[in-house]
Amino acid sequence: MIVPMKRLTLLCMEKDVDRVLNAVRDLGTVHVTSVQPPAGDDLEQSRQLLERAQKAQEIISREVDALSGKERQAAPTHQGRTEAADADQIIELVHELTKRQQDAAQLLDGYRFEIERLSGLGDFDPGDIVELGEKGVTVKLIQSPAGTVLSAPAGWQLQALGSNEHGAAFYALIGLGPMDLSGLDLGGPFTEFRLPQRSTSQLIELAEQAEKEMGAVSAELAGLGAYVPSLSERASQIEERVAFLEVREGMGDVDRVAYLKGYIPADGVERLRTQARDIGCAVVAETPRAGENVPTLIQYPKVVRPIKTMFDVLKILPSYWETDVSWTFLLFFTVFVGMLIGDGGYGLLLVAVAAYIAISKKGVSRSALVMLLLLGISVTVFGAMSGSWLGIAPLPAFLEALKIPWLADNNNVMSLCFLIGAIHITIAHVWNVIEVFPRPQFLAQIGWTAIVWAMYFLANSVVLGQGTPSFMLYLLGVGVLLVVFFMTPPAELKRNAINHVLLPLTLVSFFVDIISYVRLFAVGVATVAVMDSFNGMAASIGFGNVLTATFAVLILIFGHSLNLVLAALAVLVHGVRLNTLEFSSHKGLSWSGNPFRPFARRS
Numbered sequence: 187m188i189v190p191m192k193r194l195t196l197l198c199m200e201k202d203v204d205r206v207l208n209a210v211r212d213l214g215t216v217h218v219t220s221v222q223p224p225a226g227d228d229l230e231q232s233r234q235l236l237e238r239a240q241k242a243q244e245i246i247s248r249e250v251d252a253l254s255g256k257e258r259q260a261a262p263t264h265q266g267r268t269e270a271a272d273a274d275q276i277i278e279l280v281h282e283l284t285k286r287q288q289d290a291a292q293l294l295d296g297y298r299f300e301i302e303r304l305s306g307l308g309d310f311d312p313g314d315i316v317e318l319g320e321k322g323v324t325v326k327l328i329q330s331p332a333g334t335v336l337s338a339p340a341g342w343q344l345q346a347l348g349s350n351e352h353g354a355a356f357y358a359l360i361g362l363g364p365m366d367l368s369g370l371d372l373g374g375p376f377t378e379f380r381l382p383q384r385s386t387s388q389l390i391e392l393a394e395q396a397e398k399e400m401g402a403v404s405a406e407l408a409g410l411g412a413y414v415p416s417l418s419e420r421a422s423q424i425e426e427r428v429a430f431l432e433v434r435e436g437m438g439d440v441d442r443v444a445y446l447k448g449y450i451p452a453d454g455v456e457r458l459r460t461q462a463r464d465i466g467c468a469v470v471a472e473t474p475r476a477g478e479n480v481p482t483l484i485q486y487p488k489v490v491r492p493i494k495t496m497f498d499v500l501k502i503l504p505s506y507w508e509t510d511v512s513w514t515f516l517l518f519f520t521v522f523v524g525m526l527i528g529d530g531g532y533g534l535l536l537v538a539v540a541a542y543i544a545i546s547k548k549g550v551s552r553s554a555l556v557m558l559l560l561l562g563i564s565v566t567v568f569g570a571m572s573g574s575w576l577g578i579a580p581l582p583a584f585l586e587a588l589k590i591p592w593l594a595d596n597n598n599v600m601s602l603c604f605l606i607g608a609i610h611i612t613i614a615h616v617w618n619v620i621e622v623f624p625r626p627q628f629l630a631q632i633g634w635t636a637i638v639w640a641m642y643f644l645a646n647s648v649v650l651g652q653g654t655p656s657f658m659l660y661l662l663g664v665g666v667l668l669v670v671f672f673m674t675p676p677a678e679l680k681r682n683a684i685n686h687v688l689l690p691l692t693l694v695s696f697f698v699d700i701i702s703y704v705r706l707f708a709v710g711v712a713t714v715a716v717m718d719s720f721n722g723m724a725a726s727i728g729f730g731n732v733l734t735a736t737f738a739v740l741i742l743i744f745g746h747s748l749n750l751v752l753a754a755l756a757v758l759v760h761g762v763r764l765n766t767l768e769f770s771s772h773k774g775l776s777w778s779g780n781p782f783r784p785f786a787r788r789s
Contacts, residue, residue: 220436533566633668720745
C-alpha cells in the first residue's frame with residue numbers, strides 16, 4: 187500500500203530553528219523539500235570535511251588491501267596512539283601522508299623520465315661540462331636522427347657518445363670559446379640536447395629514495411587500518427551534520443519567521459502537532475494536489491515484503507499517484523524466474539544457498555533470503571514438472587514420476603506462455619476498471635481487456651496454428667467499440683484525438699505484447715540446450731581414468747556455472763521486463779516515484 191501523505195508547512199521563530207529541527211529530526215517522520223537551494227559557510231565546510239573523512243577511509247582501506255598477510259603484520263601500527271585518538275587528527279594525518287606520497291610519486295616520475303632521456307649518453311657528471319665552460323672549453327651535447335652521419339666544422343671536435351633504444355645518436359661538440367649552434371652546418375640534421383642537472387647515477391639513487399619514501403608512506407597508511415571503524419563513525423557524524431545543515435539552510439524565512447516545507451504520512455500528523463505544541467511552532471498539513479511530486483512510501487504487507495529487495499536492487503518505485511503492484515510483481519516474477527531457468531538442480535542449489543546464508547551469515551536481510559528461497563522453490567517446481575534435472579537422462583523413477591508429459595510439447599509450453607501473458611495483462615486492465623469506476627472510462631478498460639483475449643487467440647492461431655474460436659471477432663469488435671466510444675472523455679476528445687487515430691497501432695502493440703511472453707519458453711529452451719551441450723562434451727571425454735574424469739568434471743563445473751550466469755542475466759532482462767514494461771504499460775505505471783526519505787537521526 188502506498189502510504190497517504192500530507193503536504194506539510196512548519197513555522198517557527200528564526201531563533202528557535204535549531205531546537206525545532208532537532209525535535210523534527212528526533213521524530214523522524216518528515217520528508218523535507220528545500221524552499222531554496224541550501225548554501226552557507228557552515229554547510230560548505232561540513233561537506234568538505236565529510237569528503238576528507240570519506241577519502242581518508244578509502245585511502246587506508248586501499249593500502250591495507252594492497253598488502254599481503256606478512257606485510258600487514260610488519261606494517262607499523264602507531265602504538266603510541268589509542269583507539270580514543272581524535273578521528274579528525276587521523277583524517278589530517280592521512281591527508282598529510284597522502285600528500286607526501288603524491289610528492290614522492292611526482293619526483294619519481296621526473297627522475298625516471300630524465301633517466302630515460304639520458305639513456306644514450308652513459309653516466310657523466312654535468313658539473314664537469316659546466317666547469318670546462320668556465321675555463322673556456324665549450325661542450326655542447328647534440329642529438330641526430332638514426333642513420334645520420336655528422337662531421338665537425340673546422341676548429342671543433344665531434345665526439346660520438348652513444349645511441350638510445352630508438353636509434354637516435356648523441357654527440358659532444360667540443361671547442362674553444364663561445365659557440366652558436368644556429369645555422370651551424372654539421373652535414374646533417376641535429377638538435378641541441380639539454381644538459382641535465384644531475385648524473386644518471388645520481389638520478390637512479392634519487393629514484394630509489396623516492397620509491398622507498400612511497401613504500402614507507404604506504405606502510406604507515408596501512409598501519410592506520412585499526413582506525414577505520416573510528417573514521418567510519420566520524421564520517422557518519424559529519425554526514426548527519428551535513429543533512430541537518432542542508433535542511434536548515436534550505437528553509438525559507440519571512441520577517442524573522444522561518445518555515446520548513448515537506449511531506450509527512452497522514453497518520454503521523456497528529457503526533458507532529460502534539461510535538462509542535464511542546465516546542466513552540468505551528469503546523470499546517472494539507473492534502474497534496476493531483477500531479478504534485480509527492481514522495482512515495484510503500485507499506486509492504488508481510489506476505490509480499492520479499493519483493494522490496496528486488497525494488498531496492500532495481501531502484502524502481504511507483505509514483506505516489508500510481509498503484510502499488512507489489513503482489514502482482516512478486517507473484518509473476520516468481521513464476522517467470524521458474525520458467526526462465528526451469529531446472530530442478532539449479533532450483534535446489536538456490537534453496538541451498540539461501541539456507542546456507544541464513545545459517546552462517548548474520549545481519550542479512552530476511553526479505554532478501556525469503557526472495558531467494560521463493561525463487562529457488564519456483565525453479566525447482568518448474569524443473570520437476572518439465573523433467574529437467576541438470577540434463578540427467580534417463581531420470582530416476584521418483585523424478586520421472588514428477589514430470590508432466592503435457593509440458594514436453596513445445597507448442598503446449600508456448601501456448602502456456604501466451605496464456606500467462608494474457609492473464610498478466612488482464613489483471614492490469616481489470617485493476618484499471620476498479621480504479622476508474624464509476625467514470626465512463628471504465629468501459630474502455632473493459633474493452634481493452636476484451637482486446638487482450640482476442641489477441642491471445644490470434645497469437646495461438648498465428649504462431650501455433652491453432653484454430654480461433656468463433657466468438658473471437660465479436661470479442662475484438664466489442665472491445666474496439668468500447669475503446670473508441672469511452673477511451674476519452676468528451677471534453678478532452680479534441681485534445682486527445684491522436685489516440686483514436688493511432689488505435690490500429692495500439693491493437694498491433696497488444697498482439698506484440700502477448701507474443702513477447704514467448705521469451706519465457708525461448709530462454710528456458712536455451713538454458714536446457716547449453717546444459718545438454720556441456721553435458722555431452724563431458725560425456726564424450728568420459729570418466730575412464732583420473733585425467734579424463736578431471737577434465738570432464740571441470741567442463742561440467744564451467745558449463746553449469748556459465749549457464750547459471752546466463753540464467754541470472756535472463757532473469758534481469760526478461761523476468762523484470764515483463765513486469766516493468768509489458769504489464770506496467772497496460773497498468774499505466776511509469777515507475778517514476780520519488781522515495782520517501784525522512785529527516786531523521788542516522789546514528
